[in-house]
Amino acid sequence: MAGRRDTRSVVVTGIGVVAPGGVGTKPFWELLTAGRTATRRISLFDPAQFRSRVAAECDFDPVAAGLGRRQIRAWDRTAQFAVVAATEALADSGVRDGLDPGRTGVMAGTACGMTISLDQEYAVVSDEGRKWLVDAEHGVPYLYDYFLPSSMATELAWLAGAEGPVGVVSTGCTSGIDVVAHAADLIRDGEADVMLAGASDAAISPITVACFDAIKATTPRNDEPESAARPFDRTRNGFALGEGSAFFVLEEGEHARRRGAHIYAEIAGYAARCNAFSMTGLRDDGKELASAITGALDRAKLDPADIDYVNAHGSATKQNDRHETAAFKHSLGQHAYTTPVSSIKSMIGHSLGAICALEIAACALTIEHSVIPPTANLHEPDPECDLDYVPLVAREQRVDVALSVASGFGGFQSAIVLTKAGANT
Incomplete structure (x- = not known):
């Protein structure tokens, strides 16, 4: 096993992105290199009661992104982001036709899971918070899926036809690094040749904003949303919440080179x-x-x-x-x-x-x-x-x-x- 880790390299051959400022890797990169900001007043709900009322939201139309109405109804926004980003990554890599299901895996990262749907559905089953004993009769059939972050990894495994290792990494704000590294180690250890790996979070909701308000971690610069996030600046006073997803196709190096894949980078x-x-x-x-x-x-x-x-x-x-x-x-x-x-x-x-x-x-x-x-x-x-x-x-x-x-x-x-x-x- 140790010998395999020393000799098996891991490379990135596909990238897919859903981010504030644009859906897709190209608009994401254009926004970053132009130095544009995507922060604005929160529009996903009325933030008037909160200390911090700015965030970087994704202008995401699930129909335009290729999702069917049944998928939109069943999947939380976090899972929708993940599927759209993963679909782009798979297409970008060109790996799909030659995938061996048993040698293909999925690792999904998230800090908050299906926050928006849980928030909304709790309001329904509790009659807008008035009932301590909630009425499950009014819950949607997908409520259990919202409760389990692993449901996102399941959808991605079905998308990729992955029958190898599949799992979830949730280590808060480091999840996106940790999940890619774990997927890379599975390839180095010989458990898979291809891994679909990345992270997704869509947590701009009242409960999330309240959590960060409580510890004053987010910026209260509500009158200047475009310049609210100021890392390393003397006037910085907290972060602006965001949402989005990025997924990658990771491959064992020789596997990628044999099929002539474009390689972005090596992990x-x-x-x-x-x-x-x-x-x-x-x-x-x-x-x-x-x-x-x-x-x-x-x-x-x-x-x-x-x-x-x-x-x-x-x-x-x-x-x-x-x-x-x-x-x-x-x-x-x-x-x-x-x-x-x-x-x-x-x-x-x-x-x-x-x-x-x-x-x-x-x-x-x-x-x-x-x-x-x-x-x-x-x-x-x-x-x-x-x-x-x-x-x-x-x-x-x-x-x-x-x-x-x-x-x-x-x-x-x-x-x-x-x-x-x-x-x-």
């Missing part, structure tokens, strides 16, 4: 840590995240000086941005000061479990196109955040090695390294 290394410190707090020294970065580089057999770009967690909370800056300095040393770093949450918000998958998509496209997305809204850099955060405007630069990192509530810290195919051999 070269990954590591995760937990700070065992606080549900929502972070130590300023960033040592747990730094340890994850070092572990990911070690697994990729790369040195800190090999990193060409860092896709930051960049949530725009005071403590996260300080924590990350310290982590980059601890793990990359002097190279941290000359390495471009940016946060796409400044443009598409923080879509919880899905955001890291979207950030992996951004890293793969950065390697593909030699363009680094900017950090939008960064007009007044915080003196405590003194690295090169690529403010406002995208930068043309060759990137052979990209690092993407994440911090999640509960103390989760994850790092993943993507390389241009063959760059680390």
